[in-house]
Amino acid sequence: MTRKLRMRRKLQPDYFTTFVEQRLPRVWGEDLAVQPYGTRVTAAIRPVLERWMRRKRKPLTFRLTQILTGHGCFGDYLCRTAQREPTSECHDCGAAVDSAQHTLEVCPRWAVLRQGLTSVVGGDLSLPSVITAMLGDDESWKAMVSFCETVMSQKEADERMREEAADVASIRGRRMGVRRRRYLMRLL
Numbered sequence: 001m002t003r004k005l006r007m008r009r010k011l012q013p014d015y016f017t018t019f020v021e022q023r024l025p026r027v028w029g030e031d032l033a034v035q036p037y038g039t040r041v042t043a044a045i046r047p048v049l050e051r052w053m054r055r056k057r058k059p060l061t062f063r064l065t066q067i068l069t070g071h072g073c074f075g076d077y078l079c080r081t082a083q084r085e086p087t088s089e090c091h092d093c094g095a096a097v098d099s100a101q102h103t104l105e106v107c108p109r110w111a112v113l114r115q116g117l118t119s120v121v122g123g124d125l126s127l128p129s130v131i132t133a134m135l136g137d138d139e140s141w142k143a144m145v146s147f148c149e150t151v152m153s154q155k156e157a158d159e160r161m162r163e164e165a166a167d168v169a170s171i172r173g174r175r176m177g178v179r180r181r182r183y184l185m186r187l188l
């Protein structure tokens with residue numbers, strides 16, 4: 001299985017539900033500081049865990065899960081964990097660190113979409129506040145799902161284009177290498 005497929009499987013909502021609803025209560029006593037991508041969502045859900053587990057008609061989607069957990073097409077994750085990018089920077093605005101929270105709350109590229117989101121969930125886009133709003137009413141849950149769907153599908157498409165461009169450059173580089181070797185052979 002490729003690393004990408006493994007990542008996708010790991011990010012499936014079922015996996016996340018199992019993590020939050022079964023494993024999470026057991027890890028309260030563990031040192032959360034050593035779990036760089038679990039800490040944020042753990043801290044946000046912990047105070048409302050019972051409501052989270054009792055929620056109904058509020059399904060998790062793949063892309064909502066990415067924003068909640070930080071596992072996904074974020075420079076920080078792609079660099080530090082997936083090791084597919086050389087830096088953590090944001091390709092959209094040049095910020096030094098592109099994280100899930102940067103995408104949700106800060107990155108200017110998503111400003112218009114963000115306005116639509118804050119008009120429903122309120123102006124505080126810290127994860128605890130967003131999760132509280134999502135648990136509070138269906139409209140907030142749907143608004144967050146919609147924001148995540150649009151933003152993450154675009155970030156994924158951008159990542160695919162970067163990967164394809166890198167592949168083309170690598171093939172060109174190899175071809176150039178062959179040509180250069182042939183040229184040098186002729187000089188000998």
Ligand SMILES: [Zn+2]
Pocket residue numbers: 090091092093094095098102106107108109
């Ligand atoms: Zn950005």
